[in-house]
Amino acid sequence: MLAAHDVALAYAGRAVLDACSIEIAPGEALVLSGENGSGKTTLLRVLAGLERPDAGRLWFDGAPIEAGSFPRAVRRALQYVPTHPYLFSTSVRANLDYGLRAHRIDPDERRRRTNAAIEWARLQPVVDTPPQQLSAGEKQRIATARAWVLAPRVVLFDEPTSNLDRASRAQVVALISELCAGHTAVLIVAHDRELIELAGARRLNLAHGRVQAPDAHAEN
Numbered sequence: 001m002l003a004a005h006d007v008a009l010a011y012a013g014r015a016v017l018d019a020c021s022i023e024i025a026p027g028e029a030l031v032l033s034g035e036n037g038s039g040k041t042t043l044l045r046v047l048a049g050l051e052r053p054d055a056g057r058l059w060f061d062g063a064p065i066e067a068g069s070f071p072r073a074v075r076r077a078l079q080y081v082p083t084h085p086y087l088f089s090t091s092v093r094a095n096l097d098y099g100l101r102a103h104r105i106d107p108d109e110r111r112r113r114t115n116a117a118i119e120w121a122r123l124q125p126v127v128d129t130p131p132q133q134l135s136a137g138e139k140q141r142i143a144t145a146r147a148w149v150l151a152p153r154v155v156l157f158d159e160p161t162s163n164l165d166r167a168s169r170a171q172v173v174a175l176i177s178e179l180c181a182g183h184t185a186v187l188i189v190a191h192d193r194e195l196i197e198l199a200g201a202r203r204l205n206l207a208h209g210r211v212q213a214p215d216a217h218a219e220n
Helices: 040-047 072-077 092-102 107-120 136-148 166-180 214-219
Strands: 002-011 014-024 029-033 055-060 063-065 078-081 154-158 185-189 202-207 210-212
Touching: 002 040, 014 040, 014 055, 014 210, 029 040, 040 055, 040 154, 040 185, 072 078, 078 136, 092 107, 092 136, 107 136, 136 154, 136 166, 166 185, 202 214
Parallel strands: 029 185, 029 202, 078 154, 154 185
Antiparallel strands: 002 014, 002 055, 055 063, 202 210
């Protein structure tokens, strides 16, 4: 579904990614771990089309795509959820509706899908709370629902449970588990043991600029 082959990227002369390759199959759940500073977020941003690598090739659904300049169809099919998601200061509903409106979805359908997203992410208790007053966990659930409501084919998560308390982590992990149980391909960058050990997920490690199996990393 989404692949990167031999991607290289350096900052200030320091190689962050070096002939880095990764493939995500349709409907697959994949967890990528690695030391701080190993380049996990950089790789995720390359896969999301937000970062242009110095070298390498990208594919989506078997077709080559230009790094940093994805076609509209690819951008609609792929959602990226950062560690600290940005929410508009309007309302919870407006945040969930934003992507649907941008895609020119019919108002009645937008309303139906927004209501479904609120129910799916258990957001009823906070739906009338101003976004700026929400907790980090609530914001992460809204960001996850904002991706889900667009029915993407691939979702990329960057440390979705970082700095959350135990209850908030459990809620976010539960949503991601439900997402992974569907037909969506999900790639999660994580240090969280609950996510690394997510049932049914394939596990990889990023070290020395390259993606490898966890066992290979341990041998190094």
